[in-house]
Amino acid sequence: MRSSRSSSASRSSRSSFRARAAAALIASAAVIGSLLTAGSGVAHAADTPLRDLGAARGKVIGTAVTGSRLTGTYGDLAGAQFGSLTPGNAMKWGSVEPSRGTFDWAEADRIVAFAEAHGQQVRGHTLVWHSQNPGWLTGGSWTPAELRTLLRDHIGTEAGRYKGRIAAWDVVNEPFNEDGTYRSTLWYDGLGADYIADALTWARAADPAAELYINDYNVEGVNAKSTALYNLVRSLKERGVPIDGVGLQAHLILGQVPATFQQNIQRFADLGVDVAITELDIRMTLPSDSAKLAQQKADYKAVTAACAAVARCVNLTVWGFTDSDSWVESTFPGQGAATPYDANYAPKPAYYGISEALGGTTTPPPTGACTAVYTVQSQWNTGFTGNVTLSCSGASLSSWRVTWTYGAGQRITQSWNADCAQSGAAVSCRNAAYNGGVPDGGSVSFGFNASWSGGNPVPEVTLG
Missing domain, CATH: 3.20.20.80 (Glycosidases)
Incomplete structure (x- = not known):
């Protein structure tokens, strides 16, 4: 050897x-x-x-x-x-x-x-x-x-x-x-x-x-x-x-x-x-x-x-x-x-x-914020399943609305745990009657099915 x-x-x-x-x-x-x-x-x-x-x-x-x-x-x-x-x-x-x-x-x-x-x-x-x-x-x-x-x-x-x-x-x-x-x-x-x-x-x-x-x-x-x-x-x-x-x-x-x-x-x-x-x-x-x-x-x-x-x-x-x-x-x-x-x-x-x-000097992010992240959980030839998770740290929500704009013609066909509407490329999703509250340190998620063709880039989401 x-x-x-x-x-x-x-x-x-x-x-x-x-x-x-x-x-x-x-x-x-x-x-x-x-x-x-x-x-x-x-x-x-x-x-x-x-x-x-x-x-x-x-x-x-x-x-x-x-x-x-x-x-x-x-x-x-x-x-x-x-x-x-x-x-x-x-x-x-x-x-x-x-x-x-x-x-x-x-x-x-x-x-x-x-x-x-x-x-x-x-x-x-x-x-x-x-x-x-x-x-x-x-x-x-x-x-x-x-x-x-x-x-x-x-x-x-x-x-x-x-x-x-x-x-x-x-x-x-x-x-x-x-x-x-x-x-x-x-x-x-x-x-x-x-x-x-x-x-x-x-x-x-x-x-x-x-x-x-x-x-x-x-x-x-x-x-x-x-x-x-x-x-x-x-x-x-x-x-x-x-x-x-x-x-x-x-x-x-x-x-x-x-x-x-x-x-x-x-x-x-x-x-x-x-x-x-x-x-x-x-x-x-x-x-x-x-x-x-x-x-x-x-x-x-x-x-x-x-x-x-x-x-x-x-x-x-x-x-x-x-x-x-x-x-x-x-x-x-x-x-x-x-x-x-x-x-x-x-x-x-x-x-x-x-x-x-490692010797770095850093600027921590501001505290007291709630954020939303969009992910594609699965994808097939003409459709995909998406998910959005809202999380709070140092803050809380009693209700919420998440918006984004698709850049490649995607269309939502079904949603759950949120009321979603789409006009052109613009999507708006509001909480359901039972999940509007997000406590400090907590999170909620909603999902949807959508169609796509040609491309499926992840959009930037806004929590309002």
Whole structure:
């Protein structure tokens, strides 16, 4: 097995990749400047973008994204604020090869192309995991030799497809139990612990320029699980297995940032590997309020400061930057509001916690506001389903009216939870008799079906 540092050619290719990424960041400055002035969703544009604050400290600030949403305000913010993108689901095995031998690269390709157009790195996620694998794989009956061949071919196919375009791969994801023993998975049970070393070796062969990571959760502080990961990385390096970094996911709970976070980052760095905060979000019990948001800001600031304090902590990625694109509420009922932006794309105190930890001077948005955000939930050849969510923070509503103007001939055909009327391109929706009140910290939503042809751009909405 070949060490990640033993080949001067592979070292040169990875250094060249970093140089190209840095050049792309500089070249994209004009693009970023134009994005920062576009649309009400980037009203905090006077503040230095997180990606620039991070770059000044030698850190890449990133976000996980959904490829289908990379338009409008979501796309503007993703491109302007972040220096790297992680496909949330688009590169997982179940997404790219849903049927054996039949591949779907569309969303992954879209994210990579978007990142390249905006001077961003891409973190590949993930090549080997126990979850979100295709049914044909998990439902099959494989000999160890067959399973090994399937895994090797998958890594070679996916990492090879994006060769030279991925800054880092989460090669192996979540290999440990909480007590530090190996998780019982298709891979561990079928191939033994050396599936990890083999996966790293195959990934290096497929893409010598990419940094190779092992990624896990609940390993942010010093504990049994993080110590098992530490011992694995040390052993892999001693054996000459290619391993460049460790990913600490950091799916945290409000007020529970580990006291040993920085110490833990440093001990991995002392092994001679890079460290990335790969999936940061900090969830709270809903509804949010000013005290919880203040604590969340302090927590985001503490995590960012811990990374900023260690030279080899090279990347801090939030797992979705807006609450409308977060996994938390569907996974942890009654909890949410875990990201730096609210569902209306307004920066929360958490955003400013990250910024301040990176040395930024920011101007918080005005308090006491209610906002409305328009999203397309699903779309087909001639129609789509839309949704508008109204949210209040430091203010409340006893009734509401939302208006917008379509720019491509869309026509509303049906609405629910609101009384909607359309005249020409102008749409006006008022609350129903039962949902006019929106309390401080609360929200209401309404939906509609509409037709479209030729294009379906998202309009700017006004709450009156």
